[in-house]
Amino acid sequence: MKSTKDSRIIIETTNPLDEAKEIKTIDVPKSNTDLFQEMLFPTDGNRTYSDILFEKTNKTDGANISVSDIQISKLNVISDKEFANFKPTIKGEIDYNIPLLEQTVNSRNFDQLKDPDIIFGQLFKASADYITAIELDMDIIKQSNNGGSNYKLQLREVNYEEGGPPEIRSIVLADLGFSVDDLAKYRQADGKYKFPLFAKVEKDKYYFIGIDNGKIDANQFNYLRLKGNPNGEIFQDGILAVKTKGLTYSTTGDLYFKFFGIKFNEYNGTRILGGTVISDIGRGKGTFKYQPRGNGYDLADLNSYTSDISFDSVKKSFEGEIKTNQASDFSYKFETIFPFAKFHIFAKQPDVTWNQTSILYSFDQKNWQEIPSIEANEILPNEQKIQGIQAFDSTISELIPKNIIYLKFQPKNIDPEKKSWGIGNFIFEADLKL
Numbered sequence: 001m002k003s004t005k006d007s008r009i010i011i012e013t014t015n016p017l018d019e020a021k022e023i024k025t026i027d028v029p030k031s032n033t034d035l036f037q038e039m040l041f042p043t044d045g046n047r048t049y050s051d052i053l054f055e056k057t058n059k060t061d062g063a064n065i066s067v068s069d070i071q072i073s074k075l076n077v078i079s080d081k082e083f084a085n086f087k088p089t090i091k092g093e094i095d096y097n098i099p100l101l102e103q104t105v106n107s108r109n110f111d112q113l114k115d116p117d118i119i120f121g122q123l124f125k126a127s128a129d130y131i132t133a134i135e136l137d138m139d140i141i142k143q144s145n146n147g148g149s150n151y152k153l154q155l156r157e158v159n160y161e162e163g164g165p166p167e168i169r170s171i172v173l174a175d176l177g178f179s180v181d182d183l184a185k186y187r188q189a190d191g192k193y194k195f196p197l198f199a200k201v202e203k204d205k206y207y208f209i210g211i212d213n214g215k216i217d218a219n220q221f222n223y224l225r226l227k228g229n230p231n232g233e234i235f236q237d238g239i240l241a242v243k244t245k246g247l248t249y250s251t252t253g254d255l256y257f258k259f260f261g262i263k264f265n266e267y268n269g270t271r272i273l274g275g276t277v278i279s280d281i282g283r284g285k286g287t288f289k290y291q292p293r294g295n296g297y298d299l300a301d302l303n304s305y306t307s308d309i310s311f312d313s314v315k316k317s318f319e320g321e322i323k324t325n326q327a328s329d330f331s332y333k334f335e336t337i338f339p340f341a342k343f344h345i346f347a348k349q350p351d352v353t354w355n356q357t358s359i360l361y362s363f364d365q366k367n368w369q370e371i372p373s374i375e376a377n378e379i380l381p382n383e384q385k386i387q388g389i390q391a392f393d394s395t396i397s398e399l400i401p402k403n404i405i406y407l408k409f410q411p412k413n414i415d416p417e418k419k420s421w422g423i424g425n426f427i428f429e430a431d432l433k434l
């Protein structure tokens with residue numbers, strides 16, 4: 001929860017008979033980011049409660065409070081005296097805004113994008129494994145009605161050895177389309193433009209970030225004038241590059257840029273993936289629960305993925321493309337901290353016309369077992385009935401408790417007529433021994 005002002009709320013369980021039982025009254029400090037709150041509480045054994053009520057103790061204190069991602073777990077206790085021994089919940093919180101590499105001199109204008117069919121930008125050596133955003137500095141040169149067509153901000157692979165000629169490759173690792181009219185939403189208070197662009201990269205390898213104006217009618221009255229440093233010697237780990245008609249040319253100078261990356265939560269050196277909650281439920285038992293959060297960075301939680309894999313935040317689904325002679329798969333590695341002997345998978349096919357999916361699990365990445373699925377019927381909110389949708393709802397028990405499990409997702413019995421495959425509403429849960 002977060003609040004625009006210091007405030008205080010009372011939290012109660014209630015039911016339709018208006019019977020209420022207070023869980024806790026808590027102070028909610030002013031905060032720009034969500035603060036995690038955990039409460040252990042007994043219910044009244046003779047009553048059934050159906051709702052949780054959050055209420056400000058002073059309705060007129062002017063604080064705007066938001067509460068999100070509420071979870072309730074049933075605890076394995078007999079008396080609330082046992083609450084004293086509970087371990088605090090471990091949550092995977094990721095900071096997506098860690099400053100990485102930057103070059104902040106912006107004294108020179110670069111006019112390359114006023115010519116048609118240009119890809120122009122910066123080669124750089126990646127300084128971390130993930131990129132989440134890039135900030136650029138530019139002037140928008142436009143005539144009144146030219147706002148509609150799309151530029152593309154692209155992160156591409158390059159062939160480059162220091163000192164040699166660069167080659168910007170055709171493989172686009174991540175891209176973001178935007179029109180001149182969209183730019184206002186990326187504009188920062190200091191006038192720079194910060195674009196969200198997620199990519200998993202290899203540290204110490206060179207990449208290209210730049211803008212493709214191929215869809216724009218570019219000329220001296222309609223272009224993006226990028227800014228940077230005329231002295232290319234100051235930033236050593238990269239150069240400016242232009243690609244046109246399939247050929248790459250290097251040019252003197254470096255852009256103004258700031259890259260941002262990710263920092264995962266760790267617990268005793270183990271990375272906790274973003275959508276994870278590890279909870280104590282009492283008497284030596286705990287639960288591990290993971291589900292993608294749909295915040296645009298869900299690929300960061302994957303252990304591996306082929307370049308065609310994307311996450312659709314609206315459909316809450318991973319999607320891959322089926323192409324002849326090209327692998328399409330992704331995998332998770334879950335480290336549960338505490339051992340588990342039983343786990344549960346829940347998932348379903350995002351679209352019944354897509355190719356079905358195999359989910360395999362392994363504890364050593366050598367022996368893989370397929371997780372069974374069924375074909376279910378689903379009734380949509382508009383009462384349309386869908387038959388034969390692939391669904392996973394499986395519990396698997398292991399004799400020897402494990403701390404690490406790998407899950408691999410790939411298209412099942414490929415039908416070459418189908419272009420897409422994927423998985424939606426995915427949840428992984430394990431019963432932990434604390």
Ligand SMILES: [Ca+2]
Nearest residue numbers: 232235238239
């Ligand atoms: Ca340079």
